[in-house]
Amino acid sequence: MSDPIPAAAALLSTLTDRAPEGVWSAPGRVNLIGEHTDYNEGFVLPFAIGHRTAAAVALRDDDLVRVVSDFADEPVDVSLADLDDAIERGGLDWAAYPLGVAWALRAAAGHGAARGVDIAIASDVPVGAGLSSSAAIESSVASALNDVWDAGLDRVALARIGRIAENDAVGAPTGIMDQMASMLGRADAATFLDCRSLETASVDLGFGAAGLEILVIDTLVKHAHSSGGYRERRASCEAGAAALGVPWLRDVAVADLDRARDLLDDETFRRVRHIVTENQRVLDTVEALRTDGPRAIGELLTASHVSMRDDFEISVAELDLAVETALAAGAIGARMTGGGFGGAAIALLPADRIEDAASAVAHAFATAGYTAPHTFTVTPSEGARRDA
Ligand code: ADP
Ligand code: MG
Numbered sequence: 001m002s003d004p005i006p007a008a009a010a011l012l013s014t015l016t017d018r019a020p021e022g023v024w025s026a027p028g029r030v031n032l033i034g035e036h037t038d039y040n041e042g043f044v045l046p047f048a049i050g051h052r053t054a055a056a057v058a059l060r061d062d063d064l065v066r067v068v069s070d071f072a073d074e075p076v077d078v079s080l081a082d083l084d085d086a087i088e089r090g091g092l093d094w095a096a097y098p099l100g101v102a103w104a105l106r107a108a109a110g111h112g113a114a115r116g117v118d119i120a121i122a123s124d125v126p127v128g129a130g131l132s133s134s135a136a137i138e139s140s141v142a143s144a145l146n147d148v149w150d151a152g153l154d155r156v157a158l159a160r161i162g163r164i165a166e167n168d169a170v171g172a173p174t175g176i177m178d179q180m181a182s183m184l185g186r187a188d189a190a191t192f193l194d195c196r197s198l199e200t201a202s203v204d205l206g207f208g209a210a211g212l213e214i215l216v217i218d219t220l221v222k223h224a225h226s227s228g229g230y231r232e233r234r235a236s237c238e239a240g241a242a243a244l245g246v247p248w249l250r251d252v253a254v255a256d257l258d259r260a261r262d263l264l265d266d267e268t269f270r271r272v273r274h275i276v277t278e279n280q281r282v283l284d285t286v287e288a289l290r291t292d293g294p295r296a297i298g299e300l301l302t303a304s305h306v307s308m309r310d311d312f313e314i315s316v317a318e319l320d321l322a323v324e325t326a327l328a329a330g331a332i333g334a335r336m337t338g339g340g341f342g343g344a345a346i347a348l349l350p351a352d353r354i355e356d357a358a359s360a361v362a363h364a365f366a367t368a369g370y371t372a373p374h375t376f377t378v379t380p381s382e383g384a385r386r387d388a
Contacts (some may be wrong), residue, residue, distance in 0.1 A: 005387045007122035008054035016118045023145040026139030026384035028131035029181035032335050033304050034282040038175035040237050041250040042195040042273050042295040043282035048185025053123035053136035055144045060116035067098045069121040080114050087169050100169025101141040104161045107375040109151035129218045130338035135178035138162030143384040155183040182307040185383035192286050203289050203379050210294050212350045216314050218374040219318040221342030231342050240272040274312035301333030314340025318370050325364040329357035
């Protein structure tokens with residue numbers, strides 16, 4: 001796919017003769033470990049990837065905000081005067097992401113700051129593959145408007161703007177992990193996030209020096225976040241916390257699990273055990289990376305998958321096959337990533353095993369009669385930035 005930064009600039013020039021103010025970009029992300037822990041006020045460890053969404057912006061003389069994307073045919077425009085009502089009315093489809101960011105950022109920065117703009121968006125982040133193309137578009141547009149409107153917001157504030165857009169303008173009930181990863185990423189590092197305090201720490205991954213790479217195996221099995229399974233898991237977590245007398249499962253330690261087993265029905269207990277042990281695995285992964293390096297995290301990744309498969313029950317046969325095949329082909333660790341019920345798995349592999357592992361997975365899927373998966377590598381990369 002073509003480089004999204006010049007592509008966004010070229011797309012902008014089809015929209016306006018005005019010189020661009022600049023081009024900003026932000027990455028998608030992969031969650032290395034910490035699944036379904038976010039809404040339990042626990043820990044996650046995502047990293048920003050090299051796939052990026054770029055937003056090129058030019059000022060306008062009127063008060064229109066006009067957005068165009070290589071993803072869609074037609075530009076969409078809304079006047080600043082009508083922005084609140086347009087968000088309220090909904091039905092904006094993909095344009096709800098960039099217009100929702102404009103709406104949320106204007107509310108945070110003050111209405112006086114906002115000016116009419118043309119925004120052209122181009123991306124090489126696969127859409128709907130669990131790599132958070134949504135956070136990439138939000139973070140790129142938030143970074144652009146923050147500069148063009150001189151809003152002076154910091155990166156964490158811009159991550160919150162993206163989340164507000166996604167929750168309130170798009171209507172997707174997601175946490176803030178994706179936006180934080182996209183805004184705060186660093187090359188060859190992951191972003192450790194405490195979902196209670198929103199404190200973050202950059203944790204060196206050292207994949208490059210260790211000769212390791214992450215292979216993504218997108219099963220192409222579709223997940224629907226807002227659908228039954230996700231809501232049911234959230235409800236089980238809340239019920240488990242209530243029965244254990246704590247506000248969130250974050251407040252349950254591994255040592256409390258014996259007591260939990262006596263108090264909870266078997267299914268709720270297993271849901272709780274996933275969250276409690278997963279939080280501990282995130283902490284252990286951070287510790288292992290800091291003290292022993294990336295080769296030490298493989299077993300934690302694989303244990304995370306087993307927990308999601310057996311206790312949280314959010315894996316599917318395609319994801320299990322991807323993980324098993326990658327491990328048999330030399331992966332140090334592998335797990336499904338994202339909300340589950342489909343989507344992608346990741347495998348941590350020696351760089352010289354990537355090709356073999358990808359073809360082993362393709363072969364295993366063909367033998368099982370599954371749709372051929374998409375496999376590609378991702379590189380832990382820098383977060384949102386101004387490119388031009
Ligand atoms: P994911 O974040 O896992 O890729 P989501 O369903 O959360 O999947 O977000 C995907 C949606 O975000 C797309 O359907 C589209 O509406 C919007 N989107 C993402 N990237 C772009 C883009 N480059 N241009 C326009 N819309 C985009
Ligand atoms: Mg998303």
